[in-house]
Amino acid sequence: MDERVMEDRMVDLEYQDSRPPCSCGGLFVIFRKEMADHIHSRRFLLVLALIGLTSIASIYGAVSGLGQEAGAGERGMNYLFLRLFTSGSGSVPSFMSLIALLGPFVGLALGFDAINREEAEGTLNRLAAQPVYRDSIINGKFLAGAVLIGIMVFSMGLFTGAAGLLVMGVPPVGEELGRIGVFLLFTCIYICFWLALSILFSVACRHTATSVMLGIGCWIFFALFMSVVVRVLVDILCPQDQMVTLGDLMDSYSLNLGLNRLSPYYLYSEAVSTIMNPSVRSTNIILPFQMEGAVAGYLSLGQSLLLVWPHLTGLLAGGAVVFAVSYVWFMNREFRGR
Amino acid sequence: MEDMILSTRGLTKYYGERAVVAELDLDIRRGEIFGLLGPNGAGKTTTILMLLGLVRPTCGSAFIDGMDCLRDSVGIRSRVGYLPDQAGFYPDMTGRENLRFTGQLNGFDGWELEEWIEELLERVGMSGAGEQKVGTYSRGMKQRLGIADVLIKDPEVVIMDEPTLGIDPEGMRELTELIRCLSEVDGRTVLISSHQLHQIQQLCHRVGLFVGGRLMAWGEIDELARQVQAESGNLDEIYRKYFEKEGEYCG
Numbered sequence: 188m189d190e191r192v193m194e195d196r197m198v199d200l201e202y203q204d205s206r207p208p209c210s211c212g213g214l215f216v217i218f219r220k221e222m223a224d225h226i227h228s229r230r231f232l233l234v235l236a237l238i239g240l241t242s243i244a245s246i247y248g249a250v251s252g253l254g255q256e257a258g259a260g261e262r263g264m265n266y267l268f269l270r271l272f273t274s275g276s277g278s279v280p281s282f283m284s285l286i287a288l289l290g291p292f293v294g295l296a297l298g299f300d301a302i303n304r305e306e307a308e309g310t311l312n313r314l315a316a317q318p319v320y321r322d323s324i325i326n327g328k329f330l331a332g333a334v335l336i337g338i339m340v341f342s343m344g345l346f347t348g349a350a351g352l353l354v355m356g357v358p359p360v361g362e363e364l365g366r367i368g369v370f371l372l373f374t375c376i377y378i379c380f381w382l383a384l385s386i387l388f389s390v391a392c393r394h395t396a397t398s399v400m401l402g403i404g405c406w407i408f409f410a411l412f413m414s415v416v417v418r419v420l421v422d423i424l425c426p427q428d429q430m431v432t433l434g435d436l437m438d439s440y441s442l443n444l445g446l447n448r449l450s451p452y453y454l455y456s457e458a459v460s461t462i463m464n465p466s467v468r469s470t471n472i473i474l475p476f477q478m479e480g481a482v483a484g485y486l487s488l489g490q491s492l493l494l495v496w497p498h499l500t501g502l503l504a505g506g507a508v509v510f511a512v513s514y515v516w517f518m519n520r521e522f523r524g525r
Numbered sequence: 526m527e528d529m530i531l532s533t534r535g536l537t538k539y540y541g542e543r544a545v546v547a548e549l550d551l552d553i554r555r556g557e558i559f560g561l562l563g564p565n566g567a568g569k570t571t572t573i574l575m576l577l578g579l580v581r582p583t584c585g586s587a588f589i590d591g592m593d594c595l596r597d598s599v600g601i602r603s604r605v606g607y608l609p610d611q612a613g614f615y616p617d618m619t620g621r622e623n624l625r626f627t628g629q630l631n632g633f634d635g636w637e638l639e640e641w642i643e644e645l646l647e648r649v650g651m652s653g654a655g656e657q658k659v660g661t662y663s664r665g666m667k668q669r670l671g672i673a674d675v676l677i678k679d680p681e682v683v684i685m686d687e688p689t690l691g692i693d694p695e696g697m698r699e700l701t702e703l704i705r706c707l708s709e710v711d712g713r714t715v716l717i718s719s720h721q722l723h724q725i726q727q728l729c730h731r732v733g734l735f736v737g738g739r740l741m742a743w744g745e746i747d748e749l750a751r752q753v754q755a756e757s758g759n760l761d762e763i764y765r766k767y768f769e770k771e772g773e774y775c776g
Binding site: 212213216217220224227228305308309310311312313314315316317318319320521522 | 574577579580581599600602603605606607609611612613614615616617626627629630631632674678
């Protein structure tokens with residue numbers, strides 16, 4: 188070795204010593220890179236445009252619908268600001284139902300190729316050969332998607348609120364803000380569930396095309412066909428001609444409800460419509476005698492929250508289980524040469 | 526006793542009933558270039574992945590520089606650079622961004638990292654192409670970027686899986702020169718797996734012949750030639766003779 192090389196080598200060694208302990212920072216580096224990837228990707232712009240257009244359309248629908256109601260001099264126009272999110276007009280569905288329908292799309296778009304694209308491009312082996320724990324890869328990807336979803340949902344909510352405020356001129360009161368906050372939080376968790384599901388598919392399938400098809404399949408099934416399947420199942424389990432007592436009827440209805448709630452789409456829709464509508468008193472079946480003596484009025488935010496607490500835990504648990512499955516699957520998978 | 530930087534004892538991997546790697550005892554000296562030779566599917570890549578702790582061996586042990594490949598795989602991966610065959614890079618990022626990402630994963634950051642990247646790009650002859658997206662790179666350029674990527678962590682051991690695959694003769698000459706420098710100038714240990722005997726012969730100090738998951742023979746090329754009584758010191762011939770022997774053994 189000549190002197191210059193020796194010198195270089197010495198510099199390298201010093202440099203190496205100044206290196207901070209790695210592996211703990213790996214998660215953050217991957218998180219940051221995934222964030223940047225998402226934000227720079229065309230796919231994200233597309234999702235953003237879709238969500239933006241949806242928000243504008245639903246605000247337009249809500250405002251024109253509310254205008255007609257107000258013009259007709261309808262009474263009981265309490266919680267006007269919440270109606271901005273919950274009411275549509277004629278052909279335009281409400282903001283809430285549009286999000287319930289399109290939210291899964293956002294989650295799927297952010298995660299369907301998380302792992303299998305890295306495999307296809309041959310970057311996964313290179314990434315795994317760096318001094319990071321293997322779970323940092325999948326955790327970083329999920330976290331980046333989740334944070335992005337959070338930012339997107341809350342900015343969209345604020346945007347819708349602001350636009351509504353400008354057009355209607357009715358300011359929200361504290362409780363309404365709280366309800367909207369809870370609604371947006373529910374939306375984040377709901378979309379994160381779909382993100383977790385799409386990451387699971389990206390771990391399970393070798394091709395991105397397969398994983399996206401599976402994701403879209405689940406989305407359509409839960410949003411459109413689940414209720415049909417449930418109805419058929421309930422018909423089989425509790426045939427109508429054998430129904431004799433009121434108890435039978437209630438059983439069949441409860442069964443229907445319980446099965447429907449297996450779908451995250453239904454669970455989310457039910458939860459947010461309870462939160463955003465203070466006049467909803469129960470999510471289950473109520474008999475007239477149970478309502479006897481009840482004072483007509485609105486529920487407070489705390490009481491509404493109590494009603495949807497099971498929905499919240501259900502959605503969180505669903506997301507956690509799905510992510511755990513993909514985590515374990517990914518961690519136990521062995522790398523192979525391509 | 527010689528200074529062995531990498532050693533495996535009874536390293537074995539089964540996929541189902543089939544032994545992909547069987548009872549591998551491998552010793553590699555510090556600072557040498559070792560060639561792992563064998564046909565496709567001989568278990569070379571699996572061996573490498575086991576050394577990096579990315580594949581769990583069915584049994585056996587492997588140590589690199591005193592660290593257990595099974596238990597301390599993160600420590601191993603901070604000292605061992607790995608260039609997979611057809612190393613993939615993120616096509617939407619520039620060469621420099623790809624290197625920066627790897628550098629950050631290894632705990633580097635800031636201007637030190639930028640200077641280091643500049644130096645490495647220059648070393649692999651890519652300083653002009655650092656700002657281009659990797660999607661526009663040719664295969665040879667990707668391979669050179671791969672070497673820069675491996676060097677970013679300043680590894681003591683460099684493992685390359687089929688580095689010469691699909692490279693044109695001129696690119697091959699440059700690549701061989703680069704690899705030789707890793708050992709002779711930097712004093713790093715290099716492990717190359719390949720089935721292209723000719724290039725390996727020019728490059729390696731010692732080779733191991735890998736067939737059907739077993740290491741059939743290892744040593745310097747002359748030594749191997751003596752063992753099979755080959756007329757020339759040509760690796761092709763040695764290799765053929767070993768296969769003939771293997772055929773007799775099986776038949």
